[in-house]
Amino acid sequence: MSAAEYTIVSATVADVRALAEHWRREVVDNGRDGLWFSPYDPNEDARPVSDERIAHITAAIQRPLTEPLWQRVWVLRRTDKPELVLGSLSLYGGRLASELHRCGLGMGIEPEHRGRRNGTAMVTTALEWARSVETLAWVDLGVFDGNHRARALYERAGFVLVGERRDAFRVRDVRITDLSMTLDLGRR
Numbered sequence: 001m002s003a004a005e006y007t008i009v010s011a012t013v014a015d016v017r018a019l020a021e022h023w024r025r026e027v028v029d030n031g032r033d034g035l036w037f038s039p040y041d042p043n044e045d046a047r048p049v050s051d052e053r054i055a056h057i058t059a060a061i062q063r064p065l066t067e068p069l070w071q072r073v074w075v076l077r078r079t080d081k082p083e084l085v086l087g088s089l090s091l092y093g094g095r096l097a098s099e100l101h102r103c104g105l106g107m108g109i110e111p112e113h114r115g116r117r118n119g120t121a122m123v124t125t126a127l128e129w130a131r132s133v134e135t136l137a138w139v140d141l142g143v144f145d146g147n148h149r150a151r152a153l154y155e156r157a158g159f160v161l162v163g164e165r166r167d168a169f170r171v172r173d174v175r176i177t178d179l180s181m182t183l184d185l186g187r188r
C-alpha cells in the first residue's frame with residue numbers, strides 16, 4: 001500500500017468520536033510484544049468512550065492557544081476506511097499561563113499502519129503548524145527508552161535529548177524509563 005492512500009488532517013469536532021475510539025484501541029495495544037509506549041495499563045485503563053470524554057476532547061481542541069490545556073490533533077486516515085482514525089498526533093499546552101510558549105507532543109499509529117512513513121509525515125505536518133504559531137518557542141515530549149523507532153523519528157525531526165527519568169512509570173510491574181526530548185523552534 002502506498003503512502004498516497006493515507007491522509008493527515010487537522011481534527012475538527014466531527015472527528016472527535018473516531019479519535020477517541022482510536023485512542024482507546026491504542027491503550028489496549030500498549031505493551032504488546034514488549035513495546036511499551038504509553039503510561040496506561042492496557043487492561044485497566046482502556047477507558048470506554050463516554051460522552052464526558054467526548055466533551056472533554058471537544059473543548060480542548062477548540063480552546064484558544066492563549067489558554068492553558070489547549071490541544072490540537074492531526075488524524076491519520078486511510079482513504080478506503082474514512083470512518084476510522086488510524087493514528088494521531090497531539091500538540092497540547094500546559095496547565096499554567098506561564099508555560100504557554102511551550103507545548104507537548106504525543107502520537108501513535110495503529111500497528112498495521114506503522115513503518116510506512118506516516119509518523120514522519122505527521123510530525124512534519126504538526127511541526128510546520130507549530131512553526132507558524134508565533135507564540136510557540138519549544139516542543140517537548142517523552143519517549144520510553146526501549147522505543148527505538150519513535151526516538152529515531154524524533155531525532156530526525158530535530159528533537160534533542162534533555163533528560164532521563166528512571167522508574168518514571170510502573171505498568172504491570174514493568175519499570176519504565178522516560179526520556180525527555182525537546183525541539184527548539186528557534187524563537188529569540
Ligand SMILES: CC(C)(COP(=O)(O)OP(=O)(O)OC[C@H]1O[C@@H](n2cnc3c(N)ncnc32)[C@H](O)[C@@H]1OP(=O)(O)O)[C@@H](O)C(=O)NCCC(=O)NCCS
Nearest residue numbers: 037107108109114115116117118119120143148149150152
Ligand atoms: C513511533 C511511530 C509513531 C512512528 O511512526 P511510523 O509511521 O511507524 O514511522 P515512520 O515509518 O515514519 O518512520 C520510522 C522510522 O524508524 C525507523 N525504524 C524502525 N524501527 C526502528 C528501530 N527499531 N530503531 C530505529 N529506527 C527504527 C524506520 O527505518 C524509519 O526510518 P526511515 O524513515 O529512515 O526509514 C509508530 O511506529 C507508533 O505509533 N508506534 C507505537 C506508538 C508509539 O511508540 N508512539 C510514540 C510514543 S513516544
